[in-house]
Amino acid sequence: MQNAKDTFYVTLQSRLAALNSARTIVVRGVVRPGTLVEENELPSAGVSVDAFCLQWTGLQMNSAGPLPLVAMECSIQYATDGTPGSGGMDRGRMLAAMDAELAAAIGAEPHAVAKMNYSAAEAGSAPTAMGTNVFWADPVFSAATAVGERLERTSTVLVFAYQEAGEL
Amino acid sequence: MSDLVSATGAAARATDVLLRATGGRTVMLRMPAPAVPTDVNEQLGIATPAFQDIPLGPVVYRKARATVAEGKAAKWEMLVSATVVENLVGSLTYASASVLFSAAYGVLSDDELLEIVSATQEQVFGQPYVYRLVLRAPLIQMA
Numbered sequence: 557m558q559n560a561k562d563t564f565y566v567t568l569q570s571r572l573a574a575l576n577s578a579r580t581i582v583v584r585g586v587v588r589p590g591t592l593v594e595e596n597e598l599p600s601a602g603v604s605v606d607a608f609c610l611q612w613t614g615l616q617m618n619s620a621g622p623l624p625l626v627a628m629e630c631s632i633q634y635a636t637d638g639t640p641g642s643g644g645m646d647r648g649r650m651l652a653a654m655d656a657e658l659a660a661a662i663g664a665e666p667h668a669v670a671k672m673n674y675s676a677a678e679a680g681s682a683p684t685a686m687g688t689n690v691f692w693a694d695p696v697f698s699a700a701t702a703v704g705e706r707l708e709r710t711s712t713v714l715v716f717a718y719q720e721a722g723e724l
Numbered sequence: 725m726s727d728l729v730s731a732t733g734a735a736a737r738a739t740d741v742l743l744r745a746t747g748g749r750t751v752m753l754r755m756p757a758p759a760v761p762t763d764v765n766e767q768l769g770i771a772t773p774a775f776q777d778i779p780l781g782p783v784v785y786r787k788a789r790a791t792v793a794e795g796k797a798a799k800w801e802m803l804v805s806a807t808v809v810e811n812l813v814g815s816l817t818y819a820s821a822s823v824l825f826s827a828a829y830g831v832l833s834d835d836e837l838l839e840i841v842s843a844t845q846e847q848v849f850g851q852p853y854v855y856r857l858v859l860r861a862p863l864i865q866m867a
Contacts, residue, residue: 562768565767565768566764566768569767583759584756584757584758584759584773584827585758585759585827586758586759586760586761587761588759588761588762588767592767593767593768593769595769596767596768596769597769598756598773598829599839600826674764674765674768674770675768675770
């Protein structure tokens with residue numbers, strides 16, 4: 557399961573960065589593409605605005621086939637305050653831009669990539685490809701919510717993968 | 725007179741004296757090492773950063789007891805000398821105190837790591853003289 561989560565995150569991050577390379581966040585002093593997995597970062601009370609924050613929520617497993625099929629729900633939260641220069645009046649447009657970027661990144665073909673094993677790789681070396689694919693459905697967008705001057709939305713995606721023998 | 729007070733940082737020094745006189749102590753500010761650029765292992769939670777504990781003092785807990793509500797983690801309020809914060813911001817080359825505290829992982833006090841929930845400052849003549857940190861106890865200690 558962890559390999560599927562890692563593969564989906566890396567794929568989504570690279571697709572989003574290709575669509576809009578200007579969307580970045582600063583994490584511990586380093587600028588990187590504006591996508592992160594919450595459970596992989598240091599605990600923080602702060603909310604990352606103008607970035608996509610992935611949370612792995614639901615999990616189902618179907619053991620009927622030769623390999624167990626795992627269905628994982630990925631909740632992608634994003635929020636924006638708009639730009640200070642426009643007094644936040646463009647926050648609707650900023651949220652719409654994030655909606656479009658996310659829809660394009662997840663909806664782009666192919667809807668499947670080879671599952672990669674990142675944990676076995678040494679630092680700086682390439683991950684190893686596994687025997688099965690990770691594939692996903694179209695995103696489902698929730699209603700936008702306004703918290704003060706902030707607009708937020710959560711999109712959920714079902715990510716599927718086969719659990720290979722010996723895989724964590 | 726007001727120019728003299730603002731230019732010399734008298735308010736910050738007076739606050740330092742007050743903090744020390746009211747039982748000021750030293751705690752440790754736990755800072756994570758900067759992230760490694762383009763290291764996907766850190767983004768995947770495989771590699772974890774090193775931490776550095778930096779002395780922070782004088783500080784005083786505003787109340788002797790934590791604020792406790794059922795089902796929520798205990799919260800503490802800590803007053804921190806602006807002098808030491810300004811020195812840290814300069815020596816660690818952070819843009820501001822707010823960036824320093826948002827980058828910090830927590831405050832180590834009596835072997836207990838408290839998360840920084842918020843950091844605000846009090847000013848006189850535009851100069852901060854004390855910082856107020858709201859700290860949260862670990863969830864494992866929840867009432």
